Amino acid sequence: MSAFPAQLSRLIVERAVTAALEEDLGLAGDLTSQATLSPTDMAIALLSSREAGVIAGLDLAAAAFRLIGDGVIFAAQVNDGDRVSPGDVVARVSGPARLVMSAERVALNFLNPLSGIATLTRRFVDAVEGTKARICDTRKTTPGLRAFQKYAVRCGGGANHRFSLDDAILIKDNHIAVAGSVTAAYKAAEAYAGHLVAIEIEVTTLVEFEEALAAGARVVLLDNMDNATLRQAVGLNKGRARLEASGGVKLDRVRSIAETGVDYISSSQITMAAPPLDLGLDVEILRK
Template structure:
């Protein structure tokens, strides 16, 4: 079996608006607490207007425009939000992402949540894009893992897609990934694969992790369609790809970073998973410039 993997798509990823609104609403409630924005209410008159520009301070990949839009919308003052960029766009320093006009109190009380989401998600998208660009000449795709910020997994995985990456499973409930401890308890790779196949429906993906070429051969003999080869090293990955001979999809994982991903991709693997693109991604510097209206 020969695996063909589409590297790009003309359709940009999206998130249900209700998920965005729920996340933003929770963040605003956390920030406003029990008494609201004491600083803004004490220093800014209730009828004062302002115009705000959200501006990128550095180059990167944008993600989180609708989170910012929702932050200002939930401020409850009928603020006008005009976006000039969309998620997935490449940013240069000084690019204006969006402009908000209206009640100054409402803007200043919701700006931090808007910027928190924009900076965090754009940082993930930017880091993912750096990884993806390094392997664009190969068939491999960079994937995220379940190592995400608690409560933000769907958002961070969306940011990975905006950066040109692919998503691994979202949780324990949407795919089977048989790891070394499962194999140890089951007794063998074959037993684990057969047990999983008998338990789940035909639409559930079953992947198994292996640590050696001998385990890889057993997994392939048992009919595994996707195999995660963990900490194989470059030469080990080349041997694994040769042994596989197109029978299954091969995912490389373990210790992969910005300095090693190109060599890993050139071994011929199909997927490369790394937590570096989510939990280790630095934020993108996006600022807010205000002028009185």
């Protein structure tokens, strides 16, 4: 069964876009547009892709033009998650020229980087096609933009790891060091967690992995293991736990990781190293 399309809350979209518009307009507004354009000038603009990629962030772009003032119409020609080619029209924008010009940068500042994340995520997803592995993000995101960046990952066909520290328990190496052992850390988490709280534990060696399985772990993160070690872990697991590979995962290696038989592959690359997709707004001014 395919997943339903990703969706963003209108509340968080409008809150973020309002803050971005306030930052960009300052106290006096768009001086350049006020100085060069008449209040009666109208504009028609095409928002187009200049390279191949996957779109994400249309709701944010639409909100920028909607919130800038009355009379601007934003008509998307594609959906988030759609692939585009160079020259494809992503949206048509029309309305008072001053308003269109004033909202342009905020719209693109959301749309370009989010589409870049969706595009890179899709490349990772395409690279593991035919295996059972799912591509996941991490909490390595730009502060304040996590919800949007993780949304873009979903638009690219990826899956989300934790959104925040209160989503689930993820026992990492430093937790284990302080707790004293893999078993001690896992049992403490098990005693603390409610029945709906997931627990994952990170291991770096096969010895730690076997200890985690013996402690009852059902989700194990295999951190910075080479492919040979990952295959051994999959063999030792015998289907008891879901296995996530992480650490140093890049596009040129992700296929070979997937072929070891792990269930999930998480990478910070898709949110922290994705280049923005080149999208631009070409405007025609209609003077009265």
